[in-house]
Amino acid sequence: MRTTTSLARFRYKFSTIFKKVSKYPIFKKKGRKDSFYLEGNIEIKNNRIKLPIFGWIKLSEKIKDLKGVKNVRISRRADFWFVSFKTEAKKEKIKYAKNSFVGVDLGIKTLATLSNGMTFENKRPYKFYKRKLKIEQRKLSKKYQKNKSKKEQSKNYGKQQKVVAQLHYKIACIREDSLHKLTTYLAKNHVRIAIEDLNVKGMSKNHKLSSAILDGGFYEFRRQLTYKCEWYGSKLVVVDRFFPSSKLCSNCGHKKEKLYLSERIYTCEKCGLRMDRDLNASVNLAKHVVS
Ligand SMILES: [Zn+2]
Incomplete structure (x- = not known):
């Protein structure tokens, strides 16, 4: 029988790494797929959301007022913060022409x-933004990085990184x-x-x-x-x-x-x-x- 103690899991994980079945785990770190989960009494009113710990936060997207949301996941993409949650909705019934x-x-x-x-x-947004992306990416490469191997970055490097990420995000949005x-x-x-x-x-x-x-x-x-x-x-x-x-x-x-x-x-x-x-x-x- 397999035990589920953390030590057993740890041993199992590392045995797979040594057998080269799986790779070394990538640990959570700030800046890498930033996201977290919140639980509590969540409410949405007047395009604002009430979150535990944070309180009322303005939303940039207009959504209907809601009550009784139990939990949310907050994530960051291209330096924009997103909140996602589940809610029940009625199925939309549509009447279309019979032989369509x-x-x-x-x-x-x-x-x-x-x-x-x-x-x-x-x-084809990529084609459209290709030139701009190239320019911004070149700017990024010229920004000072203290120690490349340790990824210690200057403030301006971080700022430019954001510009490039948001451009990528924009392209993805248009495509979607x-x-x-x-x-x-x-x-x-x-x-x-x-x-x-x-x-x-x-x-x-x-x-x-x-x-x-x-x-x-x-x-x-x-x-x-x-x-x-x-x-x-x-x-x-x-x-x-x-x-x-x-x-x-x-x-x-x-x-x-x-x-x-x-x-x-x-x-x-x-x-x-x-x-x-x-x-x-x-x-x-x-x-x-x-x-
Ligand atoms: Zn013919």
């Missing part, structure tokens, strides 16, 4: 092309925002949503999507869509990744032998259809789900 099927094709230039003709732009808007729109307004199943391992071969994966975050897209569909009662259909969504003609069903990546407009040899490549693919996805 939609196919979604993900891409680089446009984050998503929907079969109803809507497009969502890919904002556009993805959330897309997934919420999809889940809230459609009965069935068809997306392509993409395996990331084979993704490097697919030039069209490899960089979209990096900057757009396909996994995050699918994760959000999965839970949001559950919230709103819509159904997410993941179409087999061997389904030739971009090669098929959405009008007559003719399948092209070859489709070059440079062909932005899909032209059908049989029926003469001319359509945006991504739109054609998304319509095919939607059709595939209906049948």
Whole structure:
């Protein structure tokens, strides 16, 4: 039988380290994933929160007045402080049009092309802030660090570090925002949503999507869509990744032998259809789900 005394746990942990199964533990330290947990009678009123020990603290985000929250976790990200807690909420019931099927094709230039003709732009914030980030990072590298190995930093180093961290945070926020808007729109307004199943391992071969994966975050897209569909009662259909969504003609069903990546407009040899490549693919996805 395994004992759970702290000494036994300590021995067990170190035996795994010596066997090189696990790494040496990283201990908590100020400045590294700062977070803590508070318990007590927590209340939210007039955009302020009442916390034990701290008292009333102003919130920068507007939220509804609440009472009876039992515990909160306070964490720091890019020198902003966040408070998170659990609360009960009623499920939102949504009425949408009965036959609202939609196919979604993900891409680089446009984050998503929907079969109803809507497009969502890919904002690519990293590309936009790349230059600024570079400048700020260079400034950081010029700031004085007393002892690099011990990470003793000058005050100005710390200040600049904050600037860089907040820029990274800003980029992440913009990216998250556009993805959330897309997934919420999809889940809230459609009965069935068809997306392509993409395996990331084979993704490097697919030039069209490899960089979209990096900057757009396909996994995050699918994760959000999965839970949001559950919230709103819509159904997410993941179409087999061997389904030739971009090669098929959405009008007559003719399948092209070859489709070059440079062909932005899909032209059908049989029926003469001319359509945006991504739109054609998304319509095919939607059709595939209906049948
Ligand atoms: Zn055709």
